[in-house]
Amino acid sequence: MKKAVLVTGGAGYIGSHTTLALAIEGYHVVILDDFSQSQTVDLPWAEVMHGDIADVVLLNIIFKRYEIQAVFHFAAFIEVGESVKRPRSFYDNNVSKTATLLAVMLDHDVRRIIFSSSCAVYGAPQYVPMDEFHPTAPVSPYGRTKLAVEFMLQDYARAYGLGYASLRYFNASGAQWEHGLGEQHTPETHLIPLLLDAITQGREVYIFGDDYATLDGTCVRDYVHVRDLAQAHVLAFKQLLNKSESLVINVGTGVGHSVREVLAVTEHVCRRAAKVQVMPRRLGDAPVLVSNTQRMQEIFCWQPEHSDLMTIVTSAYAWHQQRRQERQALHVTL
Numbered sequence: 001m002k003k004a005v006l007v008t009g010g011a012g013y014i015g016s017h018t019t020l021a022l023a024i025e026g027y028h029v030v031i032l033d034d035f036s037q038s039q040t041v042d043l044p045w046a047e048v049m050h051g052d053i054a055d056v057v058l059l060n061i062i063f064k065r066y067e068i069q070a071v072f073h074f075a076a077f078i079e080v081g082e083s084v085k086r087p088r089s090f091y092d093n094n095v096s097k098t099a100t101l102l103a104v105m106l107d108h109d110v111r112r113i114i115f116s117s118s119c120a121v122y123g124a125p126q127y128v129p130m131d132e133f134h135p136t137a138p139v140s141p142y143g144r145t146k147l148a149v150e151f152m153l154q155d156y157a158r159a160y161g162l163g164y165a166s167l168r169y170f171n172a173s174g175a176q177w178e179h180g181l182g183e184q185h186t187p188e189t190h191l192i193p194l195l196l197d198a199i200t201q202g203r204e205v206y207i208f209g210d211d212y213a214t215l216d217g218t219c220v221r222d223y224v225h226v227r228d229l230a231q232a233h234v235l236a237f238k239q240l241l242n243k244s245e246s247l248v249i250n251v252g253t254g255v256g257h258s259v260r261e262v263l264a265v266t267e268h269v270c271r272r273a274a275k276v277q278v279m280p281r282r283l284g285d286a287p288v289l290v291s292n293t294q295r296m297q298e299i300f301c302w303q304p305e306h307s308d309l310m311t312i313v314t315s316a317y318a319w320h321q322q323r324r325q326e327r328q329a330l331h332v333t334l
């Protein structure tokens with residue numbers, strides 16, 4: 001049987017970049033994605049299967065056809081606001097379907113999983129930078145679904161010998177436009193793509209709250225380039241292959257940038273000033289979310305290489321422009 005890695009949600013933003021990193025390392029990559037949240041993108045380095053992560057028939061086919069070395073589990077609903085309105089579909093997609101996936105994995109004796117967790121499991125920060133010992137008290141159903149899966153993984157590790165790496169991402173950002181990969185969510189709620197859209201189209205940019213106790217009054221977040229994030233997955237996988245010990249680990253840079261800082265860099269990159277409107281604070285927005293990166297550095301000797309803000313925004317802008325040109329060309333052809 002041919003060895004492969006299975007990447008659920010591999011057609012999405014972070015998943016697609018990770019499939020590229022895995023393919024570059026020489027792994028045969030099988031993607032399972034239902035395309036509910038992603039565009040059909042060209043991923044010539046992977047084998048793409050169209051389907052749901054809880055489709056047991058399809059999963060059995062994949063696990064019988066390949067010797068799956070590990071499952072990279074990205075597939076989930078991710079929009080925090082939506083999770084408040086529709087917790088049922090979030091618990092179904094993010095938790096129940098993960099339980100089905102894990103059951104089929106165990107049936108086929110596949111016992112390694114790299115799980116996309118989130119800094120949302122921590123909830124309101126009690127201190128920053130936040131390490132992995134920070135109390136977990138998620139404030140949204142989305143964050144709770146991530147924590148629920150973490151508990152599941154812990155219990156399955158103890159009972160069934162599952163080896164897992166739970167990667168708690170901070171803000172994934174940036175693009176690899178040279179491979180046609182970038183950030184696109186529906187609805188888009190992430191700062192950099194929102195700024196790029198608004199600034200290039202001459203629309204207003206909204207800042208939610210400028211009276212926080214931060215240097216310039218706006219919220220501070222830890223932006224990690226998706227290419228660095230993808231590399232962290234490769235390292236977590238190698239660690240699981242070598243040692244069966246499970247891991248819970250933050251993936252951020254340890255450096256925070258305020259909304260105004262990101263805005264200034266984006267204006268610079270777009271060579272255009274933004275029309276800014278300051279709005280009231282949003283409920284639940286923490287003033288500062290920054291990762292403590294010590295564990296990541298100690299265990300993986302990992303240093304982010306592409307996560308300076310200028311590189312992040314420049315790459316995101318290049319992809320944004322590339323997509324715009326593609327859409328224009330399509331429009332002309334039609």
Ligand SMILES: NC(=O)c1ccc[n+]([C@@H]2O[C@H](COP(=O)([O-])OP(=O)(O)OC[C@H]3O[C@@H](n4cnc5c(N)ncnc54)[C@H](O)[C@@H]3O)[C@@H](O)[C@H]2O)c1
Pocket residue numbers: 008009010011012013014015032033034035036037038051052053054073074075076077078093097116117118119168169170171172173184185
């Ligand atoms: N984007 C971030 O900054 C961030 C931060 C923390 C954690 N995460 C987590 O990382 C993961 C990936 O996030 P992303 O930004 O790439 O999101 P994304 O929406 O771009 O990717 C998710 C992919 O999963 C697929 N999917 C969803 N439900 C599915 C199902 N039942 N069956 C098959 N495919 C399904 C979607 O079609 C999509 O391609 C998610 O689990 C998310 O919670 C993301």
